[in-house]
Structure formats: C-alpha cells, structure tokens
Amino acid sequence: MTAPHAQRIAVIGAGAGGLTAAKYLRAEKCFSVIDIYEQRSATGGLWIHSPQISGDGIFSVPQTDPSPGPEIPVESGSSKDKVFISPVYDLLETNIPKDMMKFSDLDFPEHLPLFPKHEDVKIYLQQYGKEVEDLISFDTQVTNIRVGSRPNTTWTLDSLHLPTGKRYIKEYDAIVVANGHYFVPCIPSIDGLREWSQKHPGSITHSKYYRSPAQFAGKKVVVVGSHASGLDISQQLTSACQQPVYLSQKSVSEMAAGFKANAGIQSIGQIDRVDPGTRQVTLKDGTILDAVDAIIFCTGYFYSFDFLKSISPPLITHGNMVHGTYEHLFSVTHPSLSILGLPQKVIPFPITEMQAAVVARVNSGRLFLPSPDILKKWEGARLAKTGSEDQFHTFGYPEDAGYMDMLVDWAAQAEHRPGLENDGKGKVAPKWSNRMRWMRDNIPKLRKAFSGLGEARIDVRTVEELGMNFDEEIAWKYKDIANL
Numbered sequence: 001m002t003a004p005h006a007q008r009i010a011v012i013g014a015g016a017g018g019l020t021a022a023k024y025l026r027a028e029k030c031f032s033v034i035d036i037y038e039q040r041s042a043t044g045g046l047w048i049h050s051p052q053i054s055g056d057g058i059f060s061v062p063q064t065d066p067s068p069g070p071e072i073p074v075e076s077g078s079s080k081d082k083v084f085i086s087p088v089y090d091l092l093e094t095n096i097p098k099d100m101m102k103f104s105d106l107d108f109p110e111h112l113p114l115f116p117k118h119e120d121v122k123i124y125l126q127q128y129g130k131e132v133e134d135l136i137s138f139d140t141q142v143t144n145i146r147v148g149s150r151p152n153t154t155w156t157l158d159s160l161h162l163p164t165g166k167r168y169i170k171e172y173d174a175i176v177v178a179n180g181h182y183f184v185p186c187i188p189s190i191d192g193l194r195e196w197s198q199k200h201p202g203s204i205t206h207s208k209y210y211r212s213p214a215q216f217a218g219k220k221v222v223v224v225g226s227h228a229s230g231l232d233i234s235q236q237l238t239s240a241c242q243q244p245v246y247l248s249q250k251s252v253s254e255m256a257a258g259f260k261a262n263a264g265i266q267s268i269g270q271i272d273r274v275d276p277g278t279r280q281v282t283l284k285d286g287t288i289l290d291a292v293d294a295i296i297f298c299t300g301y302f303y304s305f306d307f308l309k310s311i312s313p314p315l316i317t318h319g320n321m322v323h324g325t326y327e328h329l330f331s332v333t334h335p336s337l338s339i340l341g342l343p344q345k346v347i348p349f350p351i352t353e354m355q356a357a358v359v360a361r362v363n364s365g366r367l368f369l370p371s372p373d374i375l376k377k378w379e380g381a382r383l384a385k386t387g388s389e390d391q392f393h394t395f396g397y398p399e400d401a402g403y404m405d406m407l408v409d410w411a412a413q414a415e416h417r418p419g420l421e422n423d424g425k426g427k428v429a430p431k432w433s434n435r436m437r438w439m440r441d442n443i444p445k446l447r448k449a450f451s452g453l454g455e456a457r458i459d460v461r462t463v464e465e466l467g468m469n470f471d472e473e474i475a476w477k478y479k480d481i482a483n484l
Helices: 016-027 118-128 130-135 193-199 228-237 254-258 348-363 372-386 399-412 434-441 443-451 454-459 472-478
Strands: 008-012 033-037 140-147 155-161 166-172 174-177 204-206 221-224 245-248 265-268 271-275 280-283 294-297 337-339
Touching: 008 016, 008 140, 008 166, 016 033, 016 118, 016 130, 016 174, 016 348, 033 130, 033 140, 033 166, 118 130, 155 174, 193 204, 193 271, 221 228, 228 245, 337 348, 348 399, 399 434, 434 443
Parallel strands: 008 033, 008 174, 174 337, 204 294, 221 245, 221 294, 245 265
Antiparallel strands: 140 155, 155 166, 271 280
C-alpha cells in the first residue's frame, strides 16, 4: 500500500476541477503550499465565453494529432488583453439540470432555468471559487512538468507569466491536473478534406469555433457528429441556414432522445469523400450532396496534456485515452500525479468533486493507494471490459453513479484526524440521493420537455414544472447501484 504524503502541491487549472480540488486540499489543513496555475485571467475555465474563432495554434484540417503544441492566447478585440478560445458558443445551455450539475456545498440560484445558460455557469463557478482565489496565479501557463530532483517524490514545474513573458521554475511533491480536455479538437482525415479547406478557407470548422447561426446564414451546411454539440448546433442552424441542415451520423446517439424533432434537419450517413472543385460531399452509401458551403465537425476532442510530454512512459499516444491511470485518476507509475475529470458522458462537477476528495486524502497521508501490482492490473481489466481505448473513459448511467459511490466510499476509508471538520473526517462529498439517480436516468426526457417549450422554457425552474415527479414508490430502482 502506498500513500504519497505531500507538503507542496500544484493544481493545474482554475475551472470546475481545479477549484474543487483546491477546496478539498485546503480542507486537509496539512499542506504548506497549494499553488493553482490558471492561464486565463479569471476562474471558470472553458465556461468563460470567447467570441474569437481562430488563432489558437491548435486548429488544422484534418486534425489527427493529439499533441499539436500549447494553446496560444488570442487578442481580445480592441483590447490588448489575451484570451483563450473557449468551446462555449453564444446560445449554449447546459444539457444537465442545475440540481444535478452543482457542487455539494453550493446550489445554483433558484431563479435560474432548470437548464442554465453558459453565462450562468460561469458566474456560479466564480462564486464557488472565491474562497480559494488567493491560491491562484492567473495569466500563468504551465509549459512543462517533469520528474524533479528526487525521482518518484518530487516534480519540477515550468510556467510562463503571459503578460510579462517571465518564466518560473518551482518544485512540488504532488501535481493535480485539472485543466480539462476540451481544447484539442478532433477532425478526421477524409479524402479531399485538406484540399477543400485550402481552396475554401473557413468553410471547414469544428464545434470549438462555432459561435452562432449567423456565421452560416443562407449557407448549405453539413454537421458531422451525433452527440450533444452536433444535435444542438444542428437545431440552432435551422434558424439561419438553407434547409435542410444535414446531420451526418455514424449512429444515432442516446442524446437524440433529449432533442425535439425538427423538420429542418435531415439525418444522413457518414461522409466518404469531398470534392473541393465541385463542392460535392459524397456519402458512404453513394448519396451526393451538391453545392455544400460549410462542414462543421462536432467530433469531440483528444485527451491532450502538452505540459506532461516529458513523463515516461507517455500518458498520451493516440489521444483517445490517458494511459497508465488507476480508477481514471492516479498515475500508476507516478502516484503523486493525479488527473481529474477524465470520465466522459457523466455529470462532471459532482464526479470531479468526489475525485478531489480522494486525491486530497491520499496526498495528506490519510488514505492509501493499493499496491503497484493492483494499480497496474486495473488498466488491463478496464480495457477488457470496454473493449477499446475509445471507450476506456466513457461511462453512462448507471455506471457513472456506481463510480461516484465508489469514490465516496473510498474517501470515507481515510483515517480521522483531529482538527478536521465533520469530527475529523474532513470535507465530505455526499452520495447521490435516489431522486438524483432518477433524474440522471431521465435527463433526455427532461431536456426534450424543456426545449419543447420554446422561449417559455426560461421560466421553468424545477423538474416538477415539466410535469415529472420522482415517485418514492419506485425508489427501489435507484438503490444499490455501486460496484458496477
């Protein structure tokens, strides 16, 4: 059993993951240094909307490299300030009810809609992080993290203060990576796509750079991707584009149940090739779309941590998983390195909070990790279960609820320590109630009912106002979901 006991900890990112990590680390009352590095000028992470749609040094067509280099900040309009491009678009609303999306110690304001707007989430996160703002170095980009002067016990972190260009080097005992994985877009290699992009600049893009339907007014558009962003953006485009908007899908996503039917959207199969000369898009079934003006890829993101490239063995190869992790959280070869927020198709804020509770206790020495052999075997068992690297970090309900229960139970095994809150237990993340499990199981229905109300949806604040009620008589269905 191993328990790396740290004194100096660096947290990368001041979005949802970094802020909750900082809260749980501080609650342990035993670390001499907790430094948070944030490349933006405020808390909130990707929820800080940016109107810019180019210039980050990441975009290329196709984009099949998970490690294209560090993000480059772009100028903020007429201001000399620099911003990082966010994947948040103008009309984005959450696809998770606010009662589920919240952290355990702060509710969303009651007056907000059931599915809040992106600016509401930013404000929420900035309120949530106020008590740890004193730990944050803003406008500071981490450029490299490598094994330190004492291998397996220390880390050396290089950082760049963006406004001044000054570089700094500092040593830590543990690293918590919490900067997310929504910045390196995936654009597949399709016959003719590179040439199309060169001949018609700006006509090939990714959902990261989509902002509003106005960008595509009057145009014939193909959207590629069947998950939340593809479905939502397709719906939005029908207000401004030529109809139908073509939605190219490999398969129908379970997320589709959360969107109302739209006669302005035509579902089509996968793209086989494109012709930049004729602007034709040919599908794998032989169908040809003529005079296409734009293609928007809503095809997800790579896992990418440019500042961790010095670590061996490498954590990132093809970008579809992070190699060498235990429980999607701890590095197997370097247990003092943890990465929050890897699971996908989950409710992210509560999961990162529960991960943070475990990470804080392990680094304070109150909780132990299993033996190195067990750590290594876990990855093989997970791969055998999922069947592919693409699905390694992918969850769904009820697996995500089971994972969350496991994290809460794991954190509860930590030894009690005098002086900590909750009679020495420390800061605690509670398990989901049966009502929350019911809500998680019914998100598509809730989302569809909400969006079906049109503009009136902004006045809907609870699931009950949608005519849906949790029935205690069926509560048994949502019990004992752990250990899946």
